[in-house]
Amino acid sequence: MRNGNGPLSGAVIAVAGAGGAAGRATLLRLAEAGATVVASDNDPERLAEAVDAARYALGGATVTGDTVDLLDLQSTRDWATHVEKDFGRVDGLVHLVGGWRGSETFTKTSLDDWDFLELLLVRTVQHTSLAFHEALQRSDRGRYVLISASGATKPAAGNAAYAAAKAAAEAWTLAMADYFRKAGGEGGPTSAAAILVVKALVHDAMRADRPNAKFAGFTDVKDLAEAITDVWSKPAAEVNGKRLWLTEKP
Numbered sequence: 001m002r003n004g005n006g007p008l009s010g011a012v013i014a015v016a017g018a019g020g021a022a023g024r025a026t027l028l029r030l031a032e033a034g035a036t037v038v039a040s041d042n043d044p045e046r047l048a049e050a051v052d053a054a055r056y057a058l059g060g061a062t063v064t065g066d067t068v069d070l071l072d073l074q075s076t077r078d079w080a081t082h083v084e085k086d087f088g089r090v091d092g093l094v095h096l097v098g099g100w101r102g103s104e105t106f107t108k109t110s111l112d113d114w115d116f117l118e119l120l121l122v123r124t125v126q127h128t129s130l131a132f133h134e135a136l137q138r139s140d141r142g143r144y145v146l147i148s149a150s151g152a153t154k155p156a157a158g159n160a161a162y163a164a165a166k167a168a169a170e171a172w173t174l175a176m177a178d179y180f181r182k183a184g185g186e187g188g189p190t191s192a193a194a195i196l197v198v199k200a201l202v203h204d205a206m207r208a209d210r211p212n213a214k215f216a217g218f219t220d221v222k223d224l225a226e227a228i229t230d231v232w233s234k235p236a237a238e239v240n241g242k243r244l245w246l247t248e249k250p
Contacts, residue, residue, distance in 0.1 A: 006034030019046030142191030
């Protein structure tokens with residue numbers, strides 16, 4: 001299937017942090033739905049593999065990749081500018097940048113973990129949202145999609161740094177949602193910022209490595225990709241500023 005078919009036909013969607021398993025599944029599903037997909041990652045080799053896999057699977061779909069340092073605001077702004085210039089519009093930014101560090105107990109929490117996670121999970125959200133919000137508001141179906149974790153709502157003792165970073169990213173995204181709400185005026189928002197909440201993610205390679213593990217409550221990356229794509233099928237007002245739960249709510 002080539003771009004031009006499907007519910008996202010004509011849409012241009014950027015995917016940040018696209019080099020991992022969730023990124024691969026998301027590139028494939030968005031392109032399958034008809035979107036032109038522009039992927040980014042800070043690892044050029046992983047990015048190329050993910051882009052090539054989506055192109056190969058879909059027989060020539062428009063999936064491109066850019067190596068971007070999302071910890072640099074200007075680089076992120078440059079990426080947003082060139083996506084809109086090259087393709088004429090931006091209808092979505094999917095934020096898949098992830099990472100985890102934890103400790104055995106609360107008292108053993110290392111603030112070095114916070115420093116690492118604040119950059120990875122908060123700063124990158126700040127940069128992508130600030131870089132893309134105007135282009136998304138110009139779209140008639142703009143969507144900013146953050147992937148978060150249930151731990152942000154119910155933190156565990158050994159996950160203080162991770163949960164706090166995820167909670168901060170959620171708060172930042174909800175502020176962006178308020179921007180879209182206010183920009184929409186009486187007619188309601190035309191663009192939306194939404195949060196998809198998982199417990200954790202699982203993919204086929206993980207199952208192969210741990211055949212006896214149950215991965216209870218985990219979300220398969222293919223199901224995540226489907227849920228991401230589905231955000232565009234709902235009216236902006238229905239998803240803007242909402243946490244959409246893909247696991248049991250704590």
